[in-house]
Amino acid sequence: MIIYSKVTDVFCLVDEFCKEYDKIVDKALWGNTSKRPSTMSKSDVIRFTILFQLSGFRTFKRFLCSKTYER
DSSP: OOOHHHHHHHHHHHHHHHHHHHHHHHHHOOSOOOSSOOSSOHHHHHHHHHHHHHHOOSSHHHHHHHTTTOO
């Protein structure tokens, strides 16, 4: 089981990384942006992936159904 304070730390680090990453990447993008905005932010996708890797679950579906990442 993952300690909740670590989840908060991971989320803060990933969120700061995504803010800096977006500043750099937005300057280099070519073409049109997507017409349909994503429902999850980049930081949420990265956070779930990191927490899944740290959780020890074998499948992502079981990880999401277990709700170990929530209080």
